[in-house]
Amino acid sequence: MKTNKRINFLKLFALSHLTDVQKSHLSYAVRKDIESREITRLYNKQFRRWLKLKRRRAGITLSIRPKGTKNKEQEKEMLEWIGNVLGEPIPESVSYEDYLKDGVVLCNLINKIAPGSVKKIQTKGSNFQLMENIQRFQAAIKKYGVPEEEIFQTADLFERRNIAQVTLCLYALARITQKHPEYTGPALGPKMADANKREFTEDQLRASEGHLNLQMGFNKGASQSGLGSFGNSRHM
Numbered sequence: 001m002k003t004n005k006r007i008n009f010l011k012l013f014a015l016s017h018l019t020d021v022q023k024s025h026l027s028y029a030v031r032k033d034i035e036s037r038e039i040t041r042l043y044n045k046q047f048r049r050w051l052k053l054k055r056r057r058a059g060i061t062l063s064i065r066p067k068g069t070k071n072k073e074q075e076k077e078m079l080e081w082i083g084n085v086l087g088e089p090i091p092e093s094v095s096y097e098d099y100l101k102d103g104v105v106l107c108n109l110i111n112k113i114a115p116g117s118v119k120k121i122q123t124k125g126s127n128f129q130l131m132e133n134i135q136r137f138q139a140a141i142k143k144y145g146v147p148e149e150e151i152f153q154t155a156d157l158f159e160r161r162n163i164a165q166v167t168l169c170l171y172a173l174a175r176i177t178q179k180h181p182e183y184t185g186p187a188l189g190p191k192m193a194d195a196n197k198r199e200f201t202e203d204q205l206r207a208s209e210g211h212l213n214l215q216m217g218f219n220k221g222a223s224q225s226g227l228g229s230f231g232n233s234r235h236m
Helices: 003-015 020-024 028-039 045-058 072-086 096-100 104-113 127-144 154-158 164-179 202-216
Strands: none
Touching: 020 045, 072 096, 072 104, 072 164, 096 104, 096 164, 104 127, 104 164, 127 164, 154 164
């Protein structure tokens, strides 16, 4: 929801310097291109300073996670898992972030785990269209059960703002697959603990109540009658 608000706000700003006559002469494709170029500037340092003031006035919040540290071993392990799930080799000539950047691999990944999760995948197009792939993936894994706080933001991947968070999110996805018995693909990480739910019979519950009453001193008429001085005033 916050992402949609930011994008809509940027769309308005992208065309705010044009007159109505100029806007009427712009084709749909040109308008979309202008909007997409403005959206890619979202995390630009100079633009963020201006946006910080504007979002206060507009009541728009912009949450930014602290940047994590890239872990090459985790990235390698994640690529191997993705390749095993998809059943295809990972190209060695492409870096980890470039392999995931356009969101196509991510959409194919969640569709392999939970078929039909992403209906439409943009294999090519403008930056804005490719960012939609990432947003569809984010919505799909949230529905699948990945906690919202573990899902990376679009710019974390597309602008390489926080690749470590992308990796942590994918580890969370791999972990959540263990909660879905219909998933029979490759596993990643330690097995999650099962809930230890215990059921007691009525006889066992009644026995436990008797034991509790005995401990509290109420069993079989137990009282404080033997303490004759209890509650009386002290005579000097």
